[in-house]
Amino acid sequence: MMKKSAGLVLVIAGGLWLSFHVIGGSQAMAAYPERPITLLVGFAPGGSMDLSARSLAKAVEKVLGQPVVIENKPGGTGTVALASLLAQNNDGYTLCATPSSVLIRVPQMQKVPFKPLKNFRPIIGFAEPPLGIVVQNDAPWKTLKDLVADALSHPGKIKYATTGVGSTTHAAVEEIAVKEKAHMIHVPFKGGTEALTALLGVHVEFGALTSEFIPSVKAGQTRLLATMGDKRSPKFAGVPTLKELGYDFVNDAVFGIVCPSGLSPDIVKQLEAAFAKAAKNEQHLAILDNLDLVPLYYDGKQFEDFLKVNWKKINAHLIATGLIKEAATSPE
Numbered sequence: 001m002m003k004k005s006a007g008l009v010l011v012i013a014g015g016l017w018l019s020f021h022v023i024g025g026s027q028a029m030a031a032y033p034e035r036p037i038t039l040l041v042g043f044a045p046g047g048s049m050d051l052s053a054r055s056l057a058k059a060v061e062k063v064l065g066q067p068v069v070i071e072n073k074p075g076g077t078g079t080v081a082l083a084s085l086l087a088q089n090n091d092g093y094t095l096c097a098t099p100s101s102v103l104i105r106v107p108q109m110q111k112v113p114f115k116p117l118k119n120f121r122p123i124i125g126f127a128e129p130p131l132g133i134v135v136q137n138d139a140p141w142k143t144l145k146d147l148v149a150d151a152l153s154h155p156g157k158i159k160y161a162t163t164g165v166g167s168t169t170h171a172a173v174e175e176i177a178v179k180e181k182a183h184m185i186h187v188p189f190k191g192g193t194e195a196l197t198a199l200l201g202v203h204v205e206f207g208a209l210t211s212e213f214i215p216s217v218k219a220g221q222t223r224l225l226a227t228m229g230d231k232r233s234p235k236f237a238g239v240p241t242l243k244e245l246g247y248d249f250v251n252d253a254v255f256g257i258v259c260p261s262g263l264s265p266d267i268v269k270q271l272e273a274a275f276a277k278a279a280k281n282e283q284h285l286a287i288l289d290n291l292d293l294v295p296l297y298y299d300g301k302q303f304e305d306f307l308k309v310n311w312k313k314i315n316a317h318l319i320a321t322g323l324i325k326e327a328a329t330s331p332e
Contacts, residue, residue, distance in 0.1 A: 042078030044191030077164025
């Protein structure tokens with residue numbers, strides 16, 4: 001009787017072992033992705049980062065065969081979303097869309113709860129936003145020089161809107177303020193659309209914004225005083241760049257997608273290939289054009305190199321201009 005019981009136990013145990021390994025093996029071999037992917041966006045809905053991320057998400061859905069759900073987590077100039085990304089399971093089902101500035105500018109000017117060049121792995125850089133300084137169309141300032149002169153004559157009177165502390169546009173105005181020794185009041189918002197609304201509502205005197213400003217300029221609601229590219233914008237050939245006006249500042253912002261470092265190399269490779277294909281989608285490119293964003297393509301390694309090189313350049317520049325003594329956050 002005991003021998004039969006022992007044999008039965010062995011049969012059951014063997015069956016359980018076989019079932020476990022068959023099920024476990026099928027799970028291990030299951031194709032990624034098996035379910036929807038969440039794409040975090042660190043800014044409020046309606047801005048250029050949000051809308052371009054939504055466009056790319058729609059394109060990559062067709063490649064991966066699963067929904068890509070946008071979840072906006074504004075705050076901390078985009079750092080709230082990146083911190084939230086690190087709190088999720090590192091399984092490839094949560095990614096983050098972010099401007100490069102949130103990884104290489106913001107952490108230098110404010111303490112953040114992550115190591116920007118260590119905790120994240122770039123997947124793709126896909127667009128470059130035009131940046132500009134705009135005022136209301138009926139404002140008294142016809143040029144940036146006029147605006148600066150007024151700021152010098154009335155310290156603390158001039159308020160300006162950006163998408164947050166440490167953003168590229170904030171850094172641009174700080175460059176002007178330091179060079180001119182002008183005291184202007186920074187009013188940060190959670191997205192470019194909110195910042196533009198504040199300008200149109202006369203809650204601030206000017207905005208330093210990404211491409212959200214362009215429709216308002218075309219509609220005659222705002223006047224563009226300066227752009228921030230290395231060269232003049234073809235769409236606004238009559239508007240000077242900050243560089244032309246004598247300020248040592250050129251836009252270095254790139255919109256990209258990142259995952260946590262340590263994600264399975266196989267999943268990373270699949271994501272890189274999928275996003276690379278999605279970035280060429282004609283409908284997506286048309287939306288970028290409609291948003292006045294410039295399409296570009298950095299693969300994961302190229303984007304990583306871009307971030308490392310520009311961290312050093314930005315750090316040296318911020319220290320030289322006296323804006324910081326050292327980076328508020330260690331990069332690695």
